[in-house]
């Protein structure tokens with residue numbers, strides 16, 4: 001259980017009482033106070049972080065990727081071995097879409113916060129896009145890999161990101177590995193049923209346990225083991241702030257839960273730090 005949940009309703013702009021909710025950009029005083037005194041901040045981000053850049057989330061009922069395609073057909077090693085051209089084409093189109101996108105005000109605000117004197121701000125992301133980096137942030141851990149780290153599915157040799165098509169295609173044959181005879185070049189993302197790379201996860205756990213403040217931005221909290229990370233912080237009494245326009249699996253455990261979007265809340269918070 002992440003810290004004890006405050007019963008003080010004054011700061012909560014929760015969905016529990018929308019009539020009483022304050023504008024999303026009004027920084028709740030308790031959250032501002034924590035951010036003001038924090039020097040080692042770890043930020044866990046999910047797909048919601050990039051939603052305002054036009055990159056679809058996974059579980060939104062209408063626009064979510066998994067609401068439109070079956071992850072068993074595109075996001076498992078079994079799907080890859082069943083139909084490489086279809087999976088390859090799907091990820092190449094996501095490469096195209098992410099390249100078309102721009103970091104939003106939330107990404108930029110995190111980069112600004114990290115640049116403040118005396119700050120150690122670590123970004124741990126589940127996202128496979130490069131929008132944090134393009135906003136000027138260095139990402140401490142990419143838990144689920146990257147759309148820009150392709151490799152051979154046999155020998156593991158890294159390969160350049162293939163050129164994506166300019167329109168969505170149903171099938172694109174994967175490129176052949178230049179280092180081994182039978183390998184095909186696959187996207188460097190972590191699929192369901194695959195183990196997370198150990199080092200990024202261990203680094204992320206350490207970053208959550210050694211922080212003096214943890215932020216959870218734009219993740220539904222349903223995918224393990226990433227979803228366990230904020231609880232590691234809470235178990236040590238480290239405050240955890242959730243930023244999400246909707247309640248999530250974390251909300252009950254968050255020290256503070258702020259009903260706002262990433263591009264609303266983070267710039268307002270960093271601006272309020274003065």
Ligand code: APR
Pocket residue numbers: 045046047048049051052057058059060064126127144217218219220221222223243244245246247248260261262263
């Ligand atoms: N700002 C902040 N949060 C937002 C925004 C926004 N603009 N828009 C949506 N959200 C929130 C949603 O309310 C939801 O809680 O972002 C969350 C997105 O949840 P998911 O779609 O489940 O994405 P995520 O939690 O990142 O998924 C975890 O699942 O499919 C796998 O590997 C994939 O990394 C992914 C993992």
